[in-house]
Amino acid sequence: MDIPAQFFYQATMPKSESAIKTILSIGSECILPKHYDLYASDQIANMFFYIHSGSISIYHDMPDGKTLHILKLCQGNLFGISGALAYQFTNYRCYEVRYHTHSAVKLYKFSGDILRDHNFIMEHPDIISEILLQQSIKTFMMHNAFTQANSEAVLQSFCRLALRLYKENQSKDVFLGISQTELANRFGVHRTTLNRAIRKLKDLGVITACTRDGFVIGDVDRLSFFAAQADGGAKIVPHP
Missing domain, CATH: 1.10.10.10 (Winged helix-like DNA-binding domain superfamily/Winged helix DNA-binding domain)
Structure with a gap:
């Protein structure tokens, strides 16, 4: 995944051809309508999502009723990885996170259990490599967004x-x-x-x-x- 600096300035993960397309059959398809808000909750705490079509923005809702735009995700991007990975290791849940659709979005949702399955990791190193890369890039972008908003x-x-x-x-x-x-x-x-x-x-x-x-x-x-x-x-x- 080659991401020019322009996308960092825009806080946008561009479209990509994801390796996870090879395992869509083990996920569940769902359609979210335009301007739909998917909130982090216990029901999706052990799930992660692949954007098959459309785009989603990640927002962080603040205690005072305000909100901060963090990152825009386009086709081929994954989200919910951090929560799904950490699910068994902490009872902390970031309920302030909100995923907002810009259009009708087609998603595939997966159980976070596969990310902790050693056999899956061994069988799909390309997917694990992509997840690590996407998470690293999103960490850079999110850090930049919070730093700018607060300072x-x-x-x-x-x-x-x-x-x-x-x-x-x-x-x-x-x-x-x-x-x-x-x-x-x-x-x-x-x-x-x-x-x-x-x-x-x-x-x-x-x-x-x-x-x-x-x-x-x-x-x-x-x-x-x-x-x-x-x-x-x-x-x-x-x-x-």
């Missing part, structure tokens, strides 16, 4: 992202590949909060134009300056 203001977060993409592509024309709503979710803020930050940067000449899925940098030096400033913690969006 950076949205203007600073936006400038840091813009500066990274500028340095990576050596171009002032920045293509994000996601909408402003998705970017706001990525930063854990309302879209209006992101729009205010972008408007301020435009007024200051830091960026000169904004499109539906990108923007143009006007002043790299000032962009670098704002990226290095700390102006408070990022907000978390209220639960819809």
